Amino acid sequence: MNSSQKSDEFYEKLKGQLYETTSWPAEYLYKFIVKSDIKKIALVETIFDNMGAVINTVESKNGKYTSVSVNLLMRDPDAVIEKYKEVAEKVEGVISL
Template identity: 65%
Template structure:
């Protein structure tokens, strides 16, 4: 998947904010929303396996969507952004918050 100019600009801005506001390595909280589909939820969880992530999920009131919160220690902003890109590439219809 090629990045659009908006995505590229978003990641540049995020990296700057993370460098300015956080001492690295640091805990980082990822939040994603997907349609409630066990396969897609497992894909996201699998991308964070074996790196010490604490993962929690919550199904929406009507059961259509699931929010996934992942708290994990990351080395630097580049690693944070790489995970966002990996999730976007491998999980269909994911919304990153």
């Protein structure tokens, strides 16, 4: 199984879980880990620009990584997954939690 198939399976499972556990539209909290590079952090923030997102960043103890939390109102699980895919596509080395 290649990484694309694993990724598709992951998103399908997440979509099902989100439909089962949440009434939509709903607030959703994204969490990402990126290397502490101002350009990468800004890129994550730009992806959620003009959406009314509340974004918080916390640098790791040694300063090598930064946690980026994004809280915003999403219309449905498909919209949630679209944003995960967009971040994964545009931000090199990002870890989605």
